[in-house]
Amino acid sequence: MEKFEGVIALDAMGGDYGPEVTVPAAISAIKDFGIKVILVGDPNEIGKELSNFPKEITEKMKVIPSEGVVNEGESPVSAYRNKPKASIFVSAGLVKKGYADGVVSMGSSGATLAAASILFGTMEGIERGSIGGPIIGYSPEMVLLDLGSNVDTKAHQLADFAAIGDQVSKLMFNKENPKIALLSLGSEEGKGNLLVKETFQLLSKSSLNFVGNIEPEDLFEQKVDVVICDGFVGNILLKTTESLGRKISKEILDKTGNKEISDEILNKTNVLSESYGGGPIFGINGIAIIGHGSSKVSTIVNAINTAKLTLENDWVEKQQTAIKKIRSEIKD
Template sequence: MFKDPGRGGALVKVAVDAMGGDFGPSETVKGALQAMEAHNIELLLVGDREVVEAELAHYDIKGKSVQVVASEGKIGDDEHPIEGLRRKPKSSILVATKLMKTGDADLLVSMGSTGASMASSVFLLGLMEGLERPCIGGPFLGVAPRTVLVDMGSNIDCRPSLMVSFGALGSVFSHEYLGIENPKVGLLSVGSEAAKGNRQVHDSYELLQESHLNFIGNVEGMDFFTGRVDVIVCDGFVGNIIMKFTEGLGTALSRYVEQRLAGHLPADELGKVSDDLWQTTNMPRTMGGPLFGVNGMVMIGHGSCRASGIAGAIDTGVRCAGIGMVDSMRQELARLASAGALKS
């Protein structure tokens, strides 16, 4: 389903924000080491040295390319991202991002504060030319693994030109990562007719129609599952609500299935069905979300991710790095800019 550069591909240096997330550094270290089994990577574990080294002591890393890069503290989800970066210049996310800026890392992975990860990436790596803001995108439903949603929550208020850039970045991801030729781009609305939707949708519709993207018009929530569209564009306010609704629905349905089928299936089989249902509706927790639009490959993950989710985010990032995702996105934005599609 996904393009894969292979286990024997070029070495990828991965900077991991070991302190990020609800379970760092124990789960981040464990997940990062798991990822080494699938890919040719060098690990740069960024965090409080003594704490990270204590976690590494639980594993046999002899012969593995693992390095601890010292940092001091982390920026929490309850902190304002910009203020956090100013107050904590040696925090794990800033130190990890600096490794990307200096070329000492090819990929950055963090389960920490999304706002801090985005802010540090924008400040240190910079935005791609012609782009106003970065965004988060990718598949988010296991029953629709080839349908990309963008934006997943990084931009709450969006001008129409930003929505066009979302479509362009999502289209590149769909083509390069999922292998879909000429991806169909749709604008999420309350009806398929051009006249439906609010002002943002109407204005975005016009710009998308004028772009060179394969824009098919408005799509509805049901179209995540119909195969009619490959990339669904919306602002981050709507995208994040959709994503978290499905996550919550998956958790509720898993419990419901367990209750309804208890006594009808063996306990181990019932557990597998329940787990599969949860994973189907929680795809971002198993593969992370690429941060589109910054000059470097950055993966952001859910704060509640355990080791498997961290390994999954690294897996996605390594694949993206291996197929030149960032360069392809720069080229696509340049084409849009030359056509005037990124005008305000």
């Protein structure tokens, strides 16, 4: 494979720790992967962190100034109108203008999704980008989507998600023919609400390796490679799994004092973000990686590498091809 020559725009202000972790991560990524990273944010804060590193490294770094950040809880669309110079919007704008090939942010997931959807545009027939990935430590190679971007979904949209999930599994976990299942309240055909039943019929027509419905209890057994659901169900599942893991972990720590077991429970039930650093937004005409706000240096380095991986593997084109194929297979 040829050496990657792309440029990654890093939202240096995003996340809980900002430049304190994003700047060292950018420098590590440059050293480890030989790629170019543009830091976007407050030049003074970024400069303070850069001063901790050798000049021969930092003088090669490009810093693009921005003004402010979008906080969790803010309306992403309102923020886009009222804070156009916020770090995530400036970062995504660099991709839009051709100065960078992909964007990485540990900041507001809603703002990153909005920035990517508005500035990159969505693929034909896709109303809004979606997010997903491996979320359960017991099933570390099981991709689940959508995780909250699209709460009101039609059957043909879930079919699109299945085609995208198939590509994610192949790219991230090297699965040759991923097993794809539909999340429902029973494994038998005919179980579920109207949306699930309609989607089941569509996926049965496709050439994907669709194995039918899967029940929630089986999500912790890595029985399939891709699980499809609408964003309403997916986000509830995500937050329930996370909160239950934290509750059980704390209970064990409080009652036994055994931090090793407590941490193990937390890792098995929480979102897996360390290995990949974050996940790509699906269904958009560009590369945008969303990471967790609490990410530390090593996680952000991995997120930058995930951006590199998607660019090297023509991720956007593969999604577009997969979506066109499944639509041709399921149309009446």
